Amino acid sequence: MRTNSLIKMERHHIIDLDDFSQEEIALIFATTDAMKEILSREIRRVPTLRGKTIVTLFYEPSTRTRVSFELAAKNLGADVVNVTSSTASVAKGESIIDTMRTLEALGADVIVIRHFQSGVPCLMAQHLQISVINAGDGCHAHPSQALLDLYTIREKLGHIEGLKVVIVGDILHSRVARSNIWGLSAMGAQVVLCGPPTLIPQELRRPQPLKGGECPFPPLTIQENLDRALEEADVVMVLRLQKERQEGGLLPSLREYIQLYQLNSARLSRAHLHALVMHPGPMNEGIEITPEVAHGPQSVVEDQVTNGVAVRMALLYMVTGGKG
Amino acid sequence: MNLLIKGGHILDPSQGLDAIGDLYIVEGKITWVEPLKEKRPLGKFAVIPASGLLVCPGFVDLHCHLRQPGYEDKETIASGTRAAAKGGFTTLCCMPNTKPPVDSQAVVEYVQRTAHTEGVVRVYPIGCISKGLKGEELAEMGELAAAGVMAYSDDGQPVTSSRLMRHALEYSLAFGRPIIDHCEDKALSADGAMNEGWVATRLGLKGIPAAAEEAIVARDIALAELTGACLHIAHVSTAGSVDLLRRAKDKGLAVTAEVTPHHLTLTEERVMGFSTQTAHHTASALWYDTNAKVNPPLRSEKDRQALLEALKDDTIDAIATDHAPHTIVDKLCEFDAAAFGISGLETALGCLLSLVHSGQLDLKLLISKLTWEPVRILEIKKASLFPTSPLPWGLGTLQMGAPGDVTIFDPSKEWVVNPNTFASKGKNTPWAGCQLKGQVMATVVAGNLAYRDDSLRLEGQSA
Numbered sequence: 163m164r165t166n167s168l169i170k171m172e173r174h175h176i177i178d179l180d181d182f183s184q185e186e187i188a189l190i191f192a193t194t195d196a197m198k199e200i201l202s203r204e205i206r207r208v209p210t211l212r213g214k215t216i217v218t219l220f221y222e223p224s225t226r227t228r229v230s231f232e233l234a235a236k237n238l239g240a241d242v243v244n245v246t247s248s249t250a251s252v253a254k255g256e257s258i259i260d261t262m263r264t265l266e267a268l269g270a271d272v273i274v275i276r277h278f279q280s281g282v283p284c285l286m287a288q289h290l291q292i293s294v295i296n297a298g299d300g301c302h303a304h305p306s307q308a309l310l311d312l313y314t315i316r317e318k319l320g321h322i323e324g325l326k327v328v329i330v331g332d333i334l335h336s337r338v339a340r341s342n343i344w345g346l347s348a349m350g351a352q353v354v355l356c357g358p359p360t361l362i363p364q365e366l367r368r369p370q371p372l373k374g375g376e377c378p379f380p381p382l383t384i385q386e387n388l389d390r391a392l393e394e395a396d397v398v399m400v401l402r403l404q405k406e407r408q409e410g411g412l413l414p415s416l417r418e419y420i421q422l423y424q425l426n427s428a429r430l431s432r433a434h435l436h437a438l439v440m441h442p443g444p445m446n447e448g449i450e451i452t453p454e455v456a457h458g459p460q461s462v463v464e465d466q467v468t469n470g471v472a473v474r475m476a477l478l479y480m481v482t483g484g485k486g
Numbered sequence: 487m488n489l490l491i492k493g494g495h496i497l498d499p500s501q502g503l504d505a506i507g508d509l510y511i512v513e514g515k516i517t518w519v520e521p522l523k524e525k526r527p528l529g530k531f532a533v534i535p536a537s538g539l540l541v542c543p544g545f546v547d548l549h550c551h552l553r554q555p556g557y558e559d560k561e562t563i564a565s566g567t568r569a570a571a572k573g574g575f576t577t578l579c580c581m582p583n584t585k586p587p588v589d590s591q592a593v594v595e596y597v598q599r600t601a602h603t604e605g606v607v608r609v610y611p612i613g614c615i616s617k618g619l620k621g622e623e624l625a626e627m628g629e630l631a632a633a634g635v636m637a638y639s640d641d642g643q644p645v646t647s648s649r650l651m652r653h654a655l656e657y658s659l660a661f662g663r664p665i666i667d668h669c670e671d672k673a674l675s676a677d678g679a680m681n682e683g684w685v686a687t688r689l690g691l692k693g694i695p696a697a698a699e700e701a702i703v704a705r706d707i708a709l710a711e712l713t714g715a716c717l718h719i720a721h722v723s724t725a726g727s728v729d730l731l732r733r734a735k736d737k738g739l740a741v742t743a744e745v746t747p748h749h750l751t752l753t754e755e756r757v758m759g760f761s762t763q764t765a766h767h768t769a770s771a772l773w774y775d776t777n778a779k780v781n782p783p784l785r786s787e788k789d790r791q792a793l794l795e796a797l798k799d800d801t802i803d804a805i806a807t808d809h810a811p812h813t814i815v816d817k818l819c820e821f822d823a824a825a826f827g828i829s830g831l832e833t834a835l836g837c838l839l840s841l842v843h844s845g846q847l848d849l850k851l852l853i854s855k856l857t858w859e860p861v862r863i864l865e866i867k868k869a870s871l872f873p874t875s876p877l878p879w880g881l882g883t884l885q886m887g888a889p890g891d892v893t894i895f896d897p898s899k900e901w902v903v904n905p906n907t908f909a910s911k912g913k914n915t916p917w918a919g920c921q922l923k924g925q926v927m928a929t930v931v932a933g934n935l936a937y938r939d940d941s942l943r944l945e946g947q948s949a
């Protein structure tokens with residue numbers, strides 16, 4: 163396969179983007195390009211991972227991410243086993259360590275894990291010999307989503323460096339935002355976080371430098387006023403707002419959220435004409451984004467979904483050793 | 487058997503004693519300590535050669551969890567007291583959050599009896615503040631005092647109701663025994679798993695803000711002032727709490743406080759596997775380390791520094807381990823699901839001595855915070871009912887006639903922490919694999935060896 167010459171992957175697990183360099187992300191883009199080329203063929207399948215077994219282990223329902231990984235694995239010729247928390251294999255009470263050891267003993271080569279608690283993919287990587295890919299954990303990280311976002315930006319705008327990227331919404335609970343902060347910063351973008359103060363982590367709003375003056379996070383701008391945040395923006399990433407945030411006392415009402423933070427056409431007009439509108443899905447149309455904007459000419463939501471498969475093919479290819 | 491501890495460096499802050507020499511224990515009591523001028527006792531002695539070793543009053547732990555009755559898979563009085571002896575502790579005050587909790591005479595007596603038959607160090611149970619630790623009605627504090635408790639606490643839980651806390655403080659006045667509070671505003675700390683700070687933000691874990699502790703410390707101090715009762719703040723962990731305590735002490739209130747070895751030596755970064763401050767870590771085997779999950783959580787370096795300062799200026803009176811043993815199953819799981827707590831008795835001295843070796847803490851101060859200062863906190867003040875303390879006179883000191891409780895340690899012996907060799911059933915330690923400098927060589931309780939390191943050989947002598 164063509165990608166053989168492109169990449170020598172050292173990474174056995176993919177947990178987060180916080181330690182990815184610009185070069186490594188560029189390498190993933192190159193591999194993803196090759197995967198997209200495969201997807202454009204009449205027969206969009208290669209036998210690269212034939213004989214390998216990929217297990218998707220989802221403790222939180224997410225049809226789109228699971229299907230995206232499943233298609234990615236199948237396009238590369240792998241066998242796929244889907245395990246969800248509703249199936250018997252993750253029966254209530256069985257410890258996650260037992261579940262993961264069982265899957266390893268059964269001969270899985272890669273585990274793609276989604277969990278509602280932060281740190282579970284890390285826990286697996288610490289206890290398993292086989293590769294672990296984080297498909298989203300708690301409020302921690304969602305590296306494949308951030309990579310497909312980065313890839314889509316590069317594909318549409320040609321580059322990432324120097325772009326102003328605004329992430330709007332519930333940053334506090336968003337693993338997508340956290341992984342994007344690392345990835346975008348590594349690629350040289352300027353990241354602006356926008357949302358009500360209750361939904362932006364205190365540590366990001368009021369960063370405290372560590373001893374020695376180091377900062378534990380990449381440079382970020384916080385802007386609570388969405389109109390101002392959108393000025394000169396190149397990319398707007400809209401996050402899903404969970405309706406429970408109101409009950410949790412973090413928001414007075416959805417009505418007020420919509421008034422202050424919904425991305426609508428009037429607000430979007432403050433951004434560059436070429437600005438991309440992105441959303442990790444699933445969208446609450448009418449809450450964080452209006453239908454006009456969600457399906458308007460600037461929206462690249464569908465490209466994100468398509469690119470997701472190619473990016474995940476690249477990741478599976480890489481963690482299995484990149485041997486074609 | 488009578489004991490002669492020979493040629494050690496005797497350090498007893500309670501009487502400003504700092505001398506090289508011998509210490510005699512006859513019939514379980516201290517009878518002669520260097521540099522006494524009187525004649526040495528005569529007779530047959532088992533000799534502990536202590537040259538090059540430190541000889542101190544036995545350590546007194548104000549705060550530990552022995553788990554029995556009810557959670558014997560985590561710890562028993564037998565295993566917990568052996569862990570204590572290995573760590574140099576000769577007296578343990580154990581928290582009442584057992585099953586059933588220590589809220590009646592029957593459970594107090596059960597703990598006392600079990601400690602007497604199965605324990606190897608002194609054990610004094612602390613009684614509940616509220617019945618069943620429910621925070622609703624006061625426990626029968628008089629009955630508990632009569633049965634032999636020397637303090638009250640709902641530890642593990644804060645006393646949520648300010649009204650109940652006021653009444654607990656008031657009611658305790660009759661017995662002159664302190665109320666020990668675990669200060670945590672549960673509404674603020676809800677679902678939090680570690681300190682609220684950059685590490686929690688980075689790891690996507692819900693944080694417990696310092697304010698969750700400080701809000702209740704402030705409330706309790708106000709109530710101590712209102713009632714005039716004795717208040718003891720358990721496991722202080724933040725710089726803000728230290729400020730509040732300092733002001734309370736300046737006002738002359740009857741407020742005391744303790745700090746744990748782990749809050750003095752570790753910070754929140756340990757949850758990422760690091761003990762030094764560097765910004766860019768990559769995922770390691772110690773990310774989301776549940777052995778560093780403890781309540782109150784490991785805080786920031788600024789907090790740690792404030793705790794050290796507070797210990798030095800006596801804003802914090804004593805060091806207490808908050809030994810909280812758990813099973814492997816309690817810890818080998820998702821971080822959010824893991825139990826809070828550190829099994830701390832066996833590593834306390836080693837990690838505290840790291841502060842001495844690095845010049846952050848004076849050895850004499852450290853020993854006083856482990857010996858006579860905790861005992862002073864438990865002295866009964868102006869009790870009109872049950873004024874006799876269950877603790878014998880002379881704990882935490884090497885004065886003549888005091889109980890023969892002595893800890894002998896080698897301050898420079900290096901060892902690697904291996905939880906599998908712990909006497910405690912709780913293997914949950916954030917120091918696993920770490921090299922510590924300073925190890926207990928022998929622990930003597932009432933003149934009997936409760937623990938002896940394999941390398942230490944006893945000799946016989948008669949004079």
Ligand SMILES: [Zn+2]
Nearest residue numbers: 641642668720
């Ligand atoms: Zn506590």
